[in-house]
Amino acid sequence: MEAIDLLMIGFGALMEPSRLGFLMLGVILGLLVGVIPGVGGTTGVAILLPITVFLEPTSALIMLAGIYWGSMYGGLITSILFGVPGNPWSVATMFDGRPLALQGKAGLAMATGFWVSFVGAIIASLLFTFFAVPFAGMALRFGPPEMFAVLMIAFGTFIGMGGAPVKALIMIAAGFLLSTVGLDVVTGQPRLTFGSIDMLTGFHFVPVTIGLFGVGEVLTNAAERYKVQIEEMTRAAKLGLHDITAGGAAVVKHWWLAASSALLGFVTGILPGAGATPASFMAYGFAQKTSKHPERFGKGAIEGVIAPEAANNAAGTGAILPMLVLGIPGSPTAAILMAGVFMWGFTPGPRLFVEQPEFVWAFIASLYLANVGAIVICLTATPLLAMMLRTPYAIMAPVIVVLCFVGGYAIQNSMLDVWYVLIFGIVGFILRRLDYPLAPFVVALVLGPLTEEALRQSLIMSDGSMLIFVQRPLSTPIAIVAILLFLLPLLQMVWRRLRARRQEMLQQR
Amino acid sequence: MHLGAGPEDKKHEQAANGKTIPPIWLRTSQHAVEVSVAIVLLALGGLVFYDAIRLGPGWGESGPQPGFFPFVLTLFLVAGAAGVLVQSLMKPDRRPFFEVPREVEDLLKVGIPIAIAVLAVRWAGLYVTSGVYLALFMAWYGRFRWYQALAGGILLPGIMWMTLREGFNISMPMSMFYRSGILPF
Numbered sequence A: 001m002e003a004i005d006l007l008m009i010g011f012g013a014l015m016e017p018s019r020l021g022f023l024m025l026g027v028i029l030g031l032l033v034g035v036i037p038g039v040g041g042t043t044g045v046a047i048l049l050p051i052t053v054f055l056e057p058t059s060a061l062i063m064l065a066g067i068y069w070g071s072m073y074g075g076l077i078t079s080i081l082f083g084v085p086g087n088p089w090s091v092a093t094m095f096d097g098r099p100l101a102l103q104g105k106a107g108l109a110m111a112t113g114f115w116v117s118f119v120g121a122i123i124a125s126l127l128f129t130f131f132a133v134p135f136a137g138m139a140l141r142f143g144p145p146e147m148f149a150v151l152m153i154a155f156g157t158f159i160g161m162g163g164a165p166v167k168a169l170i171m172i173a174a175g176f177l178l179s180t181v182g183l184d185v186v187t188g189q190p191r192l193t194f195g196s197i198d199m200l201t202g203f204h205f206v207p208v209t210i211g212l213f214g215v216g217e218v219l220t221n222a223a224e225r226y227k228v229q230i231e232e233m234t235r236a237a238k239l240g241l242h243d244i245t246a247g248g249a250a251v252v253k254h255w256w257l258a259a260s261s262a263l264l265g266f267v268t269g270i271l272p273g274a275g276a277t278p279a280s281f282m283a284y285g286f287a288q289k290t291s292k293h294p295e296r297f298g299k300g301a302i303e304g305v306i307a308p309e310a311a312n313n314a315a316g317t318g319a320i321l322p323m324l325v326l327g328i329p330g331s332p333t334a335a336i337l338m339a340g341v342f343m344w345g346f347t348p349g350p351r352l353f354v355e356q357p358e359f360v361w362a363f364i365a366s367l368y369l370a371n372v373g374a375i376v377i378c379l380t381a382t383p384l385l386a387m388m389l390r391t392p393y394a395i396m397a398p399v400i401v402v403l404c405f406v407g408g409y410a411i412q413n414s415m416l417d418v419w420y421v422l423i424f425g426i427v428g429f430i431l432r433r434l435d436y437p438l439a440p441f442v443v444a445l446v447l448g449p450l451t452e453e454a455l456r457q458s459l460i461m462s463d464g465s466m467l468i469f470v471q472r473p474l475s476t477p478i479a480i481v482a483i484l485l486f487l488l489p490l491l492q493m494v495w496r497r498l499r500a501r502r503q504e505m506l507q508q509r
Numbered sequence B: 001m002h003l004g005a006g007p008e009d010k011k012h013e014q015a016a017n018g019k020t021i022p023p024i025w026l027r028t029s030q031h032a033v034e035v036s037v038a039i040v041l042l043a044l045g046g047l048v049f050y051d052a053i054r055l056g057p058g059w060g061e062s063g064p065q066p067g068f069f070p071f072v073l074t075l076f077l078v079a080g081a082a083g084v085l086v087q088s089l090m091k092p093d094r095r096p097f098f099e100v101p102r103e104v105e106d107l108l109k110v111g112i113p114i115a116i117a118v119l120a121v122r123w124a125g126l127y128v129t130s131g132v133y134l135a136l137f138m139a140w141y142g143r144f145r146w147y148q149a150l151a152g153g154i155l156l157p158g159i160m161w162m163t164l165r166e167g168f169n170i171s172m173p174m175s176m177f178y179r180s181g182i183l184p185f
Helices: A002-014 A017-035 A042-054 A057-082 A088-102 A106-140 A144-158 A165-180 A205-223 A230-236 A241-253 A255-270 A276-289 A303-326 A332-343 A350-355 A357-390 A393-412 A415-433 A438-461 A475-508 B007-017 B030-055 B068-090 B101-140 B146-168
Strands: none
Touching: A002 A017, A002 A057, A002 A106, A002 A357, A017 A042, A017 A057, A017 A357, A042 A057, A042 A332, A057 A088, A057 A106, A057 A303, A057 A332, A057 A357, A057 A393, A088 A106, A088 A205, A088 A276, A088 A303, A088 A438, A106 A241, A106 A255, A106 A303, A106 A357, A144 A276, A144 A438, A144 A475, A165 A438, A165 B030, A165 B068, A205 A393, A205 A415, A205 A438, A205 B101, A241 A255, A241 A357, A255 A276, A255 A303, A276 A303, A276 A438, A303 A332, A303 A350, A303 A357, A350 A357, A393 A415, A393 B101, A393 B146, A415 A438, A415 B030, A415 B101, B030 B068, B101 B146
């Protein structure tokens, strides 16, 4: 097939020692940046972009790919080890990854995360290689109504997610409300700021999440230290190569979940504006909904690590597709990559495939190679990383807190955000004690602005008519799926009542 | 009519038995905290409701007005908080919020230094604060030797400096010494 021949040419261009060296360097830098909370992802890649200016295009390309992928892998390290999300798309990994670490299984969680990230990225890369053009066409027809429908699916998967339903509802409403603070997108009016200038920036989800989960976790651990100590749990667990094989085995066992999450992630990543973050939440929600043991999620179910990690890496790959093929970046991080492509004198878009095939296919080949490089480095480092949890609590706690401060400040260089970290840490502690589920809150906070913007843009397009969601060919099926998801708990309840009544009638006879 | 042991009855019981009455933070029950949180949520809901009305809670010509979403969400929030309040009043969870005194002790030992650190960052900058914080915490909570604590207090800011400042050039809050030019951090 033509695609494979071109791919081989791409690989050939990359297989030089110096270029492979740049790849590894890029991966390590990307990992470092992905690990620093709050900086991982878009900011991190943007910071490292200038390093590649001095290299010739193909080496710069492979290094940038390494950085991009390293940051995608790195975020899960702090999510699992410390409960501090390293970048936005690692928040969902944290929901089950951190409990696993608390049970002494940090090495297993990380190894599984790395393996499934690799699998997700490779599946996405294969889809990219062979189906670039049809998927790109889909990206073109994607507008606000489709975006809203997709986000409704994301919310639909989170209905019924852990905890008492009333408390989940409160958390979703609170998360949404928090996301509306600040300037209104459409009219420009300040909302919920109560006259304060500081509140105009609103609540960025990174400091809030770092506070709720990072500092909240530190406080919860402190209060429970008379019962359980993490260093003891980790010391008790054996560390070593068997974690790596166990991680691989877990991915093989749940191969269907990994593959479907990767597909979901890839499609979500292609859609402009929806990147790895919504993809990871959706995959988590779907995994919980379709699992045989949904109650295990949030307490250390390995599926809760597999689904979001497969999805976010696949989405990261998918986001590059419209960037390369159409010149429309699929996610903020892909936009940075696009800046890099411009920097080297290329113009992304349909002509690039025709005029510069060596560059394009070298880029696609770099997707595979960067992932191989990343997984090799990550898996080798896994036992060392897991050992970090053995450090005495008196050292770990301040380090985690300082990391939280760094993460909170790095987003907007605002001291107020660091205060938010502290305040939400206390709030997170209290809410956890009272069994308020934090996950719906975070999802609402992250996806809220996107959802509201999409809805209002759609309604502007349709002059106020809600029918637009079922009038467009692409959004109609998505909207129907979303509606079904919302109605599902209701339908299930009705079904169960009917069955119970039928059984009663049968027994009475 | 004996409605079950309330907090007042317990206090009298314990005083009568000659036991010392535990301090207020150990006597707080889950129920008390639940109700307080529900009330706070209701209050917040009320605040948001007020602002939503100001912005216009209805449906304008081209879709929802800016206040529409806050309005609807407030309704959900208030309904939910009222639901939680009613549920807790009907079936109060009388378990204590903190089970053993050690919990509160550890919580304060870890929490108060964090609060102090946040306050300190503004004046001492991130690097100095983190160094001092780690060193003091290691020495006091972890009972490390002074030289171990000192080593930690120098290593952490050092590593952070290399990574953040030199490596990635991400700016962090600097100390007042920096602002007056005395020290580079």
